[in-house]
Amino acid sequence: MIRVSGPDAIAIVAPLLRSAIPLAAFPSHALRRVGVVDAKSGERVDEALCAVMLAPRSYTGEDVVELSCHGSPALLRMVTQWIAGGGARLATPGEFTRRAFLNGRIDLAQAEAVALMIGARTERAVALAARALAGGLADRVRAVRDALVDVIAGLEVELDFPEERIGHDPDRARSIVARLRADVDRWAVAARHGRVVHDGVTVALVGPPNAGKSSLLNALLGRERAIVSPIPGTTRDVVEGTIAVAGVPVRLLDTAGLDAPRDDIEAEGIRRSRLAIEESDLLLVVLDTSVSPDRRVLAETAGRARVVVRAKSDLPSHPEAAALSDAVDVSTVNGGSIDPLLERLAKDVEHRAAAAGDEGGIVTSLRQLALIDALGKSLASSGEALCDMPLEAALVDLRLALGITGEMLGVDVTDAVLDRIFSAFCLGK
Ligand SMILES: Nc1nc2c(ncn2[C@@H]2O[C@H](COP(=O)(O)OP(=O)(O)O)[C@@H](O)[C@H]2O)c(=O)[nH]1
Ligand SMILES: [Mg+2]
Incomplete structure (x- = not known):
């Protein structure tokens, strides 16, 4: 078109x-x-x-x-x-949406939501982006902004005409600010969960060679993505694929075994595996159930969010493997199943993507997320200032908070900010 x-x-x-x-x-x-x-x-x-x-x-x-x-x-x-x-x-990237914003058709949070919609990869991410497009965040920000204007005006009157009792007394202002801060803190939590739904989760499969990592990757993806063989060191590069778990994109990384390298190529593969492990949100530590578990891999991953997977559960278990606590059994050969692992993954992802009190979840751009955090901070410090500092000090923080709501809604934003926002769009949007 x-x-x-x-x-x-x-x-x-x-x-x-x-x-x-x-x-x-x-x-x-x-x-x-x-x-x-x-x-x-x-x-x-x-x-x-x-x-x-x-x-x-x-x-x-x-x-x-x-x-x-x-x-x-x-x-x-x-x-x-x-x-x-x-x-x-x-048109330049995002220029139609930029004009829509400049002509007052949408607010800046909605303009940014267009990019979220374009980038949404699962039905759940689409649903969140649709809510952002409908203006959910801006409505909340406007409510906070109105309340801030009220409080600031009330305190200024109080400063100028202290005897008249027509302004806000600091106690009343403090309770309003506390309520606003609680709201904003809730958005911060919800928006972080929303980003998980949008960005997805990265999961690396790690473990000794021949444990069954590549077989498990293929089973999770439902296709023969990685080469599987009984020869240790078959997987040399990081192989990846994405599936949806609980409506969240999950990027799976299959790595070379973390073993002593036999040659330079394998050494490079192991280096890349370590990088993949570092950038992952969750590790699947894959161990062959029929042999004694690799203690080194278990020790190396102990501090990380991980699921220990006993692969090849169709084979008789080694007593030490059987004794591993909280491990999930999978088998990828005929009659085997990976369902227990999928259930465990779904639970983990759901935990990262939602929490009680999420108000149904919101998703924002990373820019808006940073502004939500900054807004929470300035509300917190104005609340503290209202306890034991001169009113002027609290007003400095409250005006800062007001300015942040302006940045969120796109009131008085600079061209440089708009350039940065819209350069992330594709042509024609
Ligand atoms: N019996 C059995 N063998 C498996 C299973 N998964 C993998 N294998 C075999 O174990 C060997 C190593 O598998 P692979 O997935 O390449 O392991 P990786 O080195 O950890 O990637 C291959 O010969 C596979 O056929 C399983 O669930 N059951
Ligand atoms: Mg492999």
């Missing part, structure tokens, strides 16, 4: 279209069938559907023409070039 936005959109696209009524007379917000022609030769190149959306009731708030051609990249390139030749230019 080709989208043209701006005051000249209709005039620029019109010469390329053949239709029963001229483009300028199209009813707004209705699809019409059109012929697309090379404006110079008049040669017809496509049949398309075209919609005009007149300002201000369009995505960008400007006049918008959208043309749905057949999807050939060559055709789309031609038509785009003709439109550009007629006086338009290519």
Whole structure:
């Protein structure tokens, strides 16, 4: 689909279209069938559907023409070039959404939610992004902002006219600030969980060679992604794949065994394994149940979030392997099952992605998440200042908090901030 936005959109696209009524007379917000022609030769190149959306009731708030051609990249390139030749230019990444924000169609948190929606990889991440798009965060921020304006004004009156008893006394201000802070702290928790749903969790399979790591990766992915063989040292590079667990993307990393390397390639593989282990949120420590468990791997991973997996549970267990506490049994050969591990993974992921009091979960950009934290901090310090400091000190923190809510909503944001936000978008959004 080709989208043209701006005051000249209709005039620029019109010469390329053949239709029963001229483009300028199209009813707004209705699809019409059109012929697309090379404006110079008049040669017809496509049949398309075209919609005009007149300002201000369009995505960008400007006049918008959208043309749905057949999807050939060559055709789309031609038509785009003709439109550009007629006086338009290519949009920069996220520019339509940026215009929507600048024209007041959406707030900044919603604009950022567009990027979250585009990047959502599971149904659950889509649901969270949809809620963010609908403006959930901005409504909450606006409520805090209004309350802050009230408190600041009340304290300022109190400072200027202390005898009149028309301002806020510090006690009342303190209780309001405490309530706001509790709200913001709850968002911080919910938004962190939301980021887990959006970004997913990285899980590395580690363990001695031949333990059954690659077989387990393949079983989890449901396809033969990694090479499996009885020859130790078969997996030399980090092999990865992603599955959805409890609606959260889980990136699985299969690693080379953490064994003494037999050659340079294996040494490099082991180095990469260690990096993968470091960047992972959770480790699956895979041990062959039929042999004595590798104590070194167990000791090396003891401080990490991990699940000990007894692989090859179809084989007789070695007594020491059988004695491992809190281990999960899996088998990837006929009749075997990995269900206990999937259940354990789901529990772990669910724990990271949600918690009681999440208010149904929110997801925000990393920028908004940092601002939520900063807002919580300035509310906390203004609350403390209201206890035992001059009112002026509390007002400094409260004005800081107010400024942060402005940054969250996009009040007085600089071009540099907008550049940073929208550069993360793809073209055409
Ligand atoms: N009996 C049995 N053998 C397995 C199982 N999983 C893997 N193996 C075998 O163990 C050997 C090593 O497997 P692999 O997945 O390559 O282990 P890795 O070196 O840890 O990646 C291969 O011969 C596999 O066929 C299992 O669940 N049961
Ligand atoms: Mg392997």
